[in-house]
Amino acid sequence: MSPVSSLWFKWKSLRLPWRKSLLVGSDLSGNTYWEFKDALNAVRRRRIVKFNPNTHYADVQVTPQWHQWLRHVRADPPSIQEQQQDIVRQLQIKQLAQLADERWASKPSYLDMPQSNQPKPATQTTDATLDAAAQEHSHESTQSGAASTAETQAKPAESDPVAKGDPWAKARGVPGHEWQPDSWAPKTSQR
Incomplete structure (x- = not known):
């Protein structure tokens, strides 16, 4: 501020009894804050802001x-030092947020496709032990199908899975019995 404007602000901030409006302070953007007596309510003083004339109305920030x-939430106006400390605090928060974003970006995302950062599902494994178990199971089903009906009738009723109440016993011989669906992999949304 120029020396003339600082003298004018000091003169307007003096609490003189005949003065209708009183300059309370200014912010770092050049806005000035005023207080004056309310005609309807003599106890409470009204508070207003006069914007910097060099600033466009859309760019004004309080x-x-x-x-x-x-809004009469605080009694005393903020000092210039308090406003400067708030700007320093905001810069520190922005820096800490940037560090947190970088730390977050360095970790693998849970939203990536399962093929990129997760192991393949167990249904698509090529483990020799699982293949041997599947071959053994298919070998047993062919042997049991080739058995004569006389042997089946000779077995007691307790060993028959249908007689035990197993509802899936008949379905084990169908071609799609061993089929398992692939794991669900979300795709990226298109805008």
């Missing part, structure tokens, strides 16, 4: 400290 003062 800091939270001054907004609290305007």
Whole structure:
């Protein structure tokens, strides 16, 4: 600020009994904050902000400290040092948020496709032991199908799975019995 404007601001901030409006302070953007007597309510003084004339109305921003003062949430207006400390605090928060974002980006995402960062599902394994178990199971089913009906009738009723109440016993011989669906893999959304 120029020396003339600082003298004018000091003169307007003096609490003189005949003064209708009183300059309370200014922010770092050049906005000035005023207080004057209300015609309807003599106890409470009205508070307003006069924007910097060099700033476009769309670019005017009132800091939270001054907004609290305007709404009578805080009694005393914020000082210049308090406003500067708030700007330093905001810069520190932005830096910490950037570090947190970088740390988050370095970790693998749970939203990636399962093939990129997860093991394949167990239904698609090529393990020799599982293949041997499947071949043994198919070998048993062919032997049991080739058995004569006389042997089947000779077995007791307890060993027959249908007689035991197994509802899936008949379905084990169908071609799609060993089929398992692939795991679900989400695709990226298209905009």
